[in-house]
Amino acid sequence: MRLLVCVKRVPAPGARINLTEDAQAIDARHLSFTVSPHEECAVEEAIRLKEIHGGSVTVMTLGPAEAEEQLRYAVSVGADQAALLVTNGSDWDPQATAAALAARIAEAEAADGVFDLILVGNESADSGGYQVGVRVAHTLGRPIVGGIKGLAIEDGFVSARRETGSAVEVYRLPLPAMVAVKEGINLPRYPTLPGRLKAKKAEVASAPASANPGGLVMNRLLTPAEQKTTTTILGRGPEAAPAVVDLFEELGLL
């Protein structure tokens, strides 16, 4: 079974987000980088499917040269191959991103065979465009369903579970297929020491990406207006309990 996961490198901001002076990006000088939790789970799910069905897991990203870090992390938890489409680090629109990824995937498939299942995150952590996976699926002619929180492969089909507020929906897609998964589908593992060593030495297949800009152009980022609140300190320690329960009464909760 050939499995592919697409992940996107993003900064991991803490309690507030600071922007660069030109407002084109998050000021990441003091931040670490990660991928969306959805994508972390997509990597974990692919590794679990490999453990059940055999085969290999490839991780792919389009981003700056530094995005190698996220690919190596995926290798450290069990991915076998890593492919990086290198950009100059600027923000690519969804159409351009999807076109470059789809072209690279098609190349990889022409060389080594079709990916039975391609996993993406439900939405990227930073831009949240909800579309790169769907666009890739259309270019490759594959079915795709999003919001997936459970997967099983059998008899040439992937059955995928999705939760709505009031129901569980099951989809049954013929392979080769794609799914966009959500955090909660599994609990991702941590890298082991041998995993880390393997990741250090792993080869990352890098190639420059060429942009074919789409019709949505980001001009600048802004932070939403913050509501100023003054915090009423109800007390310190257990002595604050009566004041807290007074608050419950005021809010009509008792």
Next chain:
Amino acid sequence: MNRVLVYIEHDDGVIAETSMQALTFGGGLGEVEVVSVGETALGGWQIQHPLLTDYAPEAIAESLAQLVGAEMPGVVLAGGTERGNEVMAHVAALLDLPLAANVTEVRPSGDAWDLTRIRWGGSLLEEATLTAIVKLATVAPHVIEAANFPFRAATVFTPELADELARTMVFERVTLSEGITLTTAPVVVSGGRGVGSPEGFAVLEELAGMLGGAVGCSRVVTNNGWRPHSDQVGQTGTRVAPNLYIACGISGAIQHWVGMMASKNVLAINNDAEAPMVTKADYAVIGDLHPILDAIVAEVRRRRAG
């Protein structure tokens, strides 16, 4: 006048609040025409096809794309929901058009749109320019209050759908029983790393039970396996907006904050008076959360008895 098609989600004719908001949003951009799928006539365009018996993102999007091709509206909108975003992504891919997801504001500028949309689940905004003959967008939930919409007579639109499109239709549907859920609870008692262990949540459960509320948690908690992911509040978890959100031992990372910032009142219980959750909350109690919660539970019980 600009023709604005709005794809609405409904459950046997009961229209989703987010779709009503998208209709209202669309009204600010031109002449709105409702598009719905199914047997219930809701006015505007009613898409009907034997294949469309349940939710089917590819087939619905193919139908919408055909309708757009036939009618050539200037704008197509949907609510920025899981389904709205999914269907519109398929429409965009089919028509090879750009799509702006979770838009909060549109400022037409000549043939293009200057728009604002949500990033990072609401922690950041983006100003962008959308250039396209047909503009596709989803409307971020709750940026506009839904107004009454005058539904008119329906025109049935029958798309041509290849049988193959059934491949992404719901295959099986299991209805869940609805108790007090995180999204509907009037009080959410939420715990973070500071709770310390899965057993530590017992007192949060107890307090939530007393107040008719639900228990929530931070991502550290789900990552540690202390609680199921369905309890997680935040960017990649559930969005909540209760009357009171009690954050116990949660630092207030922005990805958590966006999931509960719509709460009417926030009470932080934290041993760090400088924690962002404390400085952003309406009310706070400073100290070790366990003895504090024990005392609160005892006090509620005492007042109920007396």
